[in-house]
Amino acid sequence: MGKSNLDLVHECDRFPYHQDDPAAYTTHMEKYHSFRVKGCDSILGYIVNEVVDRFDWPTESWAIDQSNRTVTLIAGSSPAERNQAVAQTLDKAVKQDRFEVLRGWRDELYPVFGPDGEFILEMERCASPLFGIVSYGIHATAYIEDENGLRLWIPRRSKTKQTYPGMLDNSVAGGMSTGETPFECLVREAMEEASLPEDVVRANAVAAGCVSYTYVRDQRAGGETDLVQPEVEYVYDIKLSADIVPKPNDSEVQEFCLLTVEDTKKALASGEFKPNCSVVLIDFFIRHGILTPENEKDFLEIITKLHRRLEFPTASHVIN
Amino acid sequence: MGKSNLDLVHECDRFPYHQDDPAAYTTHMEKYHSFRVKGCDSILGYIVNEVVDRFDWPTESWAIDQSNRTVTLIAGSSPAERNQAVAQTLDKAVKQDRFEVLRGWRDELYPVFGPDGEFILEMERCASPLFGIVSYGIHATAYIEDENGLRLWIPRRSKTKQTYPGMLDNSVAGGMSTGETPFECLVREAMEEASLPEDVVRANAVAAGCVSYTYVRDQRAGGETDLVQPEVEYVYDIKLSADIVPKPNDSEVQEFCLLTVEDTKKALASGEFKPNCSVVLIDFFIRHGILTPENEKDFLEIITKLHRRLEFPTASHVIN
CATH class of the missing domain: 3.30.750.160 (Transcription Regulator spoIIAA)
Structure with a gap:
């Protein structure tokens, strides 16, 4: 179980x-x-x-x-x-x-x-x-969809990474520094983490909302525990053709695997994903009709918790 | 403005x-x-x-x-x-x-x-x-996507309808009675309101989450005002081929129009949509990369308010 x-x-x-x-x-x-x-x-x-x-x-x-x-x-x-x-x-x-x-x-x-x-x-x-300030990041799910169904590009974090070593991750994920917009952060991280060329990302990435939640740090995050960490992760879907294969570009990622939806669900259930990467995949499954009101008993509680209205003011990234 | x-x-x-x-x-x-x-x-x-x-x-x-x-x-x-x-x-x-x-x-x-x-x-x-109990419904957005871009099938409510007469609506929308599951409610309403055949809906409708919010009734809803109405609307996207055209099937809908994204945005801004249909379209635009963190200044506040965690217990529709 x-x-x-x-x-x-x-x-x-x-x-x-x-x-x-x-x-x-x-x-x-x-x-x-x-x-x-x-x-x-x-x-x-x-x-x-x-x-x-x-x-x-x-x-x-x-x-x-x-x-x-x-x-x-x-x-x-x-x-x-x-x-x-x-x-x-x-x-x-x-x-x-x-x-x-x-x-x-x-x-x-x-x-x-x-x-x-x-x-x-x-x-x-x-x-x-x-x-305990709000932090912002981007998380993208790269996937292919063909006659074999939908499969997801899932990286495994390096065993030597400071936080959550060896755990599974989202295809592309990263924190947004001051002055960065979500989409430009995505373009930068997609190259740094997955070797995805800029033109591929600009042509194929689709903004799909965000997840927001208030994390409380435990020992797996490293350092002091019980610290409050409210987070907003802007989410993107990147549908790729079969000829584009994400590859590690630095020492942070060990390898990319192409997982079926069923295998991804199993890895989620066995706790193999970094916590905030799990919820990005759950949001992806909800938006793509994989988790539905008829097959997920906690459908409403999951959706509302994944879009938590934070207790603090949040950013606007509109380009004027 | x-x-x-x-x-x-x-x-x-x-x-x-x-x-x-x-x-x-x-x-x-x-x-x-x-x-x-x-x-x-x-x-x-x-x-x-x-x-x-x-x-x-x-x-x-x-x-x-x-x-x-x-x-x-x-x-x-x-x-x-x-x-x-x-x-x-x-x-x-x-x-x-x-x-x-x-x-x-x-x-x-x-x-x-x-x-x-x-x-x-x-x-x-x-x-x-x-x-002031929670009510449940389904709202679906039927659309076509071709070389001319994405266009949405938008119905206008009959001028004689009891509530919100003459306003614009979602392609398919309806309340869920006791014992009904969201998807079966969608199939039923799609025929009743838009003459969409059951096989087309079963083949093309994709569950895409829900919106939830707490409405407070005003005079446009008819009857007593200030009544509390917490709602969950399960949302579906129905991508149709150009040869499938929704048509009114009862006296509740006057006509269906195929609107571009820009025309839909204008109709939203001028207040032509029934209130809870506006938010379903806003959610659709967010999930489809039309509203993004870079072009919608209230991106985060909109997303979190549209997925309000209600103050009351909510339904589970899992089929055992």
Whole structure:
């Protein structure tokens, strides 16, 4: 008896819902401080209390309110000034080796947006779970469809990868840094991870919405556990002809396999996929009529949880 | 300056969210009684206080708790017994002509489900907004895709239809009665509303998920306003060849037109579509790469609101 699709969704969307049990939710929220920025009305992330205690917050940049459980960035009135204050705080924490997650420094900056989609600040990618901010990425499913039915291009992560080594992944997946749009991120990652030529991706990739959920980190993610990680993954379908074969292009991917729908379902049920890749495939199966109201008993709960309305402001990527 | 896609979503998903303003939400909830059934832990619907006051509740079947604002069906311990008690209450209200919405009696029964998907009771369709229970339906988008691009089969509702006369609609749409599965409902409605042969629908219709939202009735719906109407619409895409042309089969539809994507967008922006048909088209446009993160500024808010996690237990339609 393997994992159900709803089990897989629950491994990804792990944060409680107020509507399920208001009293339990209120109690749960006592574990966190709200991350705020001076001049912005919205809460921008949830910081686990232990993280608040362990940080050495410079008082000229941060105001910590223990009774209201808020951590407010008071330094700066522009993104550039805020970025500097955040970077200094993180730099100090790295030197003090305060957090395991900061050992995985990526030199990639993740943006934070305000309630009107305005850019508020950016911070090093690996620090984002410490602040519980929303992160953005793209996940694409490459597939072929012919007289043998639909088959999916599934990569296996390298055994030496820092996170989720050896697990199965989506055909293309990657995080979006500040200033990147989803489609351009897809084009870049498709070459970096799957050797898919730019013209093939531009001609064949179709935007198909997003999945959103609130992950809570466990030991498989590496580093501190219980950190809150709200995520938006823009999803794309890439239908390929049989002559185009994705290939590893760096050391992060071990190999690509062409799996039938049945084999993919089996790999999902046996927990072989990285958690947030499972849910992208489940969303793909729902959009393509593979999972239906008549064959998936948790159809509605899966769909609504995979499109969670996050508690924080989110990005707009419209090109003006 | 027409309506934005988010405006159209807001016309459909009109019930407030706790997360947006917990205090305002709590105040708002004072307008409702919770609909409960003896022996079931979940709230099954929201009844507007004015409706509670106007009903003549037989005390042998109903317990009204004004301080906790609950209306509990205490009669019966099986669906059949509960159905009888509800039917008697509604029958009396019809004879007393207590509610405008009950003048639109349909002789269709809508089911109510408990937290484990178990069937609790059923009630006349036109009474469902009085109890604020979840209703289920199917909406399908028939389209052709050729060298001229994608075009959609859009019907106009009859000018004499009881609700939303003369407005544009989805290619096929209908409510699901007790015992019906989504796909069989689609097959039935496709013939009744669009004269689409059963074999064509079975061969070409693809399940593509659902939209869910909490509508609040306004004057365009007819009858009492402010009634709560949580809805799940299972969505289907039906790609047709050019030789298959949907045709009205009853007096409910006036005509079918084949609209380009641009013309459909214009009709959406000018408010020509019935509200819950707008959102099915918006979902279709998102799944087909027509609305993207780069051209729709409210992309994330639209997607999450169109897949609202309802406050009540929902159905499971798995065929065992």
